[in-house]
Amino acid sequence: MLPVILTQTDTTVGFLSQDANKLYEIKSRERTKPFIKVYQDFQGFLSENNRVPHPFKSQIRRAKKTTFIVKNRAFRIAHPPLHSQILRNSSWYFSSSANEASKKFQREFCENKADIIIEDIHRLQENNPSALIILNNVKRKKIR
Numbered sequence: 001m002l003p004v005i006l007t008q009t010d011t012t013v014g015f016l017s018q019d020a021n022k023l024y025e026i027k028s029r030e031r032t033k034p035f036i037k038v039y040q041d042f043q044g045f046l047s048e049n050n051r052v053p054h055p056f057k058s059q060i061r062r063a064k065k066t067t068f069i070v071k072n073r074a075f076r077i078a079h080p081p082l083h084s085q086i087l088r089n090s091s092w093y094f095s096s097s098a099n100e101a102s103k104k105f106q107r108e109f110c111e112n113k114a115d116i117i118i119e120d121i122h123r124l125q126e127n128n129p130s131a132l133i134i135l136n137n138v139k140r141k142k143i144r
Helices: 020-027 042-047 054-062 107-113
Strands: 005-008 013-017 036-039 066-070 073-077 092-097 116-118 131-135 140-142
Touching: 005 107, 013 020, 013 107, 020 092, 036 042, 042 073
Parallel strands: 005 116, 036 073, 066 131
Antiparallel strands: 005 013, 013 092, 036 092, 066 073, 131 140
16 A cells, blocks of 8 residues: 655645555545656656657756656656655655645645655745646747
């Protein structure tokens, strides 16, 4: 059974899990709307046979707090590396903001839904979400 982890991500408070179905249940989210896949590093992303347009490889490798969409797949490379040993044991996680669909972060709701809570001295705090950029072979388009 794959756990749902509540933690401070590189952008905001988030749920992380390798089980997308659990995240769909928690978020009451339409199953047609996919989750962002967060990788620990660019090599982990490439090791799953993912490809990106050549002109944007360097930008993706260096990007911070940015989610990219290539061929309808959303992904992000997490910087700085996730510090918890629990998170280091896997090269990727599905990620979603820690809240009910279309609502703000509520700590009690999130704690009740998470199997594991990882919190450091800075506590859990809702920050701005990642920038969102769509890439194709020739151009990029910033959505948020």
